[in-house]
Amino acid sequence: MAVEVRVTSTLERLVGAKSVIGEGATVGELLAKLDAAYPGFIDQITGEDGQLHRFVNIYLNDEDIRYLDALDTALQDGDVLSILPALAGGL
Amino acid sequence: MDSVAHTHLEDAMAVSVYVPTPFRRLTGNRSRVQGRGKDVAELLENLESQFPGFRDLLFDDQNRIPAHINVYVNNREINTLKGMATPLQNGDEVAVIPAVAGGTQDGPAPALTPEQMERYSRHIVLPHWGTDGQRKLAQARVVVVGTGGLGSPVLMYLAGAGVGTLGIVEFDVAEISNLPRQILHHMHDLGRPKALSARESLADNNPEVGVILHQNRLTSDNAMDILSGYDIVVAAVDNFPTRYLMNDACVFLKKPLVEGSILGYEGQCTVFLPGKGCYRCLYPTPPPPGLIPTPAQGGVLSMVPAIIGPIQAFEAVKLILGMGQSLNGRLLLFDALSMELRTVRIRRDPDCVVCGDHPTVTELIDYEEFCGLPGAAHTAAGSADPQP
Numbered sequence: 001m002a003v004e005v006r007v008t009s010t011l012e013r014l015v016g017a018k019s020v021i022g023e024g025a026t027v028g029e030l031l032a033k034l035d036a037a038y039p040g041f042i043d044q045i046t047g048e049d050g051q052l053h054r055f056v057n058i059y060l061n062d063e064d065i066r067y068l069d070a071l072d073t074a075l076q077d078g079d080v081l082s083i084l085p086a087l088a089g090g091l
Numbered sequence: 092m093d094s095v096a097h098t099h100l101e102d103a104m105a106v107s108v109y110v111p112t113p114f115r116r117l118t119g120n121r122s123r124v125q126g127r128g129k130d131v132a133e134l135l136e137n138l139e140s141q142f143p144g145f146r147d148l149l150f151d152d153q154n155r156i157p158a159h160i161n162v163y164v165n166n167r168e169i170n171t172l173k174g175m176a177t178p179l180q181n182g183d184e185v186a187v188i189p190a191v192a193g194g195t196q197d198g199p200a201p202a203l204t205p206e207q208m209e210r211y212s213r214h215i216v217l218p219h220w221g222t223d224g225q226r227k228l229a230q231a232r233v234v235v236v237g238t239g240g241l242g243s244p245v246l247m248y249l250a251g252a253g254v255g256t257l258g259i260v261e262f263d264v265a266e267i268s269n270l271p272r273q274i275l276h277h278m279h280d281l282g283r284p285k286a287l288s289a290r291e292s293l294a295d296n297n298p299e300v301g302v303i304l305h306q307n308r309l310t311s312d313n314a315m316d317i318l319s320g321y322d323i324v325v326a327a328v329d330n331f332p333t334r335y336l337m338n339d340a341c342v343f344l345k346k347p348l349v350e351g352s353i354l355g356y357e358g359q360c361t362v363f364l365p366g367k368g369c370y371r372c373l374y375p376t377p378p379p380p381g382l383i384p385t386p387a388q389g390g391v392l393s394m395v396p397a398i399i400g401p402i403q404a405f406e407a408v409k410l411i412l413g414m415g416q417s418l419n420g421r422l423l424l425f426d427a428l429s430m431e432l433r434t435v436r437i438r439r440d441p442d443c444v445v446c447g448d449h450p451t452v453t454e455l456i457d458y459e460e461f462c463g464l465p466g467a468a469h470t471a472a473g474s475a476d477p478q479p
Contacts, residue, residue: 008354055375
């Protein structure tokens with residue numbers, strides 16, 4: 001499945017763009033493929049336990065994947081995946 | 092009197108008249124009608140002839156407009172012009188605004204003064220706002236933590252809208268790198284406490300807003316005391332420890348928290364309401380220090396807080412007036428480069444350590460330590476520019 005992946009902050013610097021096209025039947029598969037293309041990608045998103053960092057949320061369209069099937073969430077062509085870390089700034 | 096109005100009707104000026112809610116049963120529920128007259132007195136006679144009963148609603152038994160009803164010509168109250176003899180021009184906008192529309196004169200909130208009616212007229216005529224809403228704002232107490240890029244426009248618009256009491260938590264001094272986006276502070280404020288320049292800038296705009304300064308860092312020792320004195324808390328801070336501190340304090344105090352954050356060309360905003368989720372449900376832990384760039388490292392487009400700040404201000408106003416759909420349950424995402432604004436769903440986490448079903452954090456903690464900054468002295472509410 002071809003999915004638009006929107007990134008920000010550190011990930012944006014890693015891939016060199018605000019969005020990138022990813023492939024995979026599930027979110028986890030897609031992230032693994034992106035990590036192969038952009039080494040270090042997945043370390044920004046998951047910890048050593050393979051779970052999502054608690055300061056990063058991934059939205060499939062407008063829904064948090066934690067409330068779907070987390071990294072096993074299935075993807076459809078045309079989906080939009082947004083990876084959003086917490087932002088500190090206010091000034 | 093009717094005959095006078097009719098005599099002049101042919102050459103009298105045509106004006107647009109705003110009709111307040113209590114009068115609309117006379118106008119077929121229309122909020123705007125056309126009227127004619129060379130001055131206000133003639134216009135009112137003309138309105139009586141078009142809408143019989145208008146005069147009785149407007150005038151008291153001494154045939155005068157009572158003090159609680161104001162008549163405006165192009166947003167100037169007629170007693171500041173020439174009263175009933177105020178001349179009218181074609182296209183003028185006339186508004187009849189009772190100070191207590193829909194209510195009684197001895198309600199809990201004082202009636203608005205003529206100057207307030209004029210100052211807030213553009214808001215008062217809005218649907219869902221009115222004089223009742225304006226008086227609710229005058230009674231409201233909102234505290235804003237930080238007077239930087241977000242806090243500056245939040246405070247300016249809350250003051251401009253007539254929020255009666257504004258608390259400001261700020262301990263820092265103004266620096267030149269603040270000025271492109273921190274619109275409460277100016278060249279002559281460099282080196283001065285930002286709390287003082289914030290108060291002065293707000294007073295320059297709206298001197299009737301009460302401003303309470305808390306010239307301290309927000310800490311675990313003072314947060315409950317400071318925030319408990321307000322109805323709504325607005326986070327306009329630059330660091331994670333203060334963000335989590337404010338979140339936990341608002342959960343414990345059951346206060347609504349209006350959150351905003353910015354980085355680079357992007358911003359986020361949401362509202363947390365008591366019992367309906369909190370910042371820890373969204374982000375249970377902060378990123379390790381250094382992973383997410385601060386604005387000092389990653390930069391921030393000055394126009395981004397100028398978008399997000401007023402959104403925060405309006406979310407606070409919506410809570411006060413009970414209007415519209417709150418951002419509660421949604422995270423608003425703004426990207427200035429693509430100029431996209433969208434929302435994603437967020438919700439309460441039953442396992443949340445602060446607001447979940449079985450909370451394990453029941454009092455304020457050491458937030459520097461929680462955020463991996465043991466002993467760090469440089470992070471707190473409203474610091475001017477985050478340390479690298």
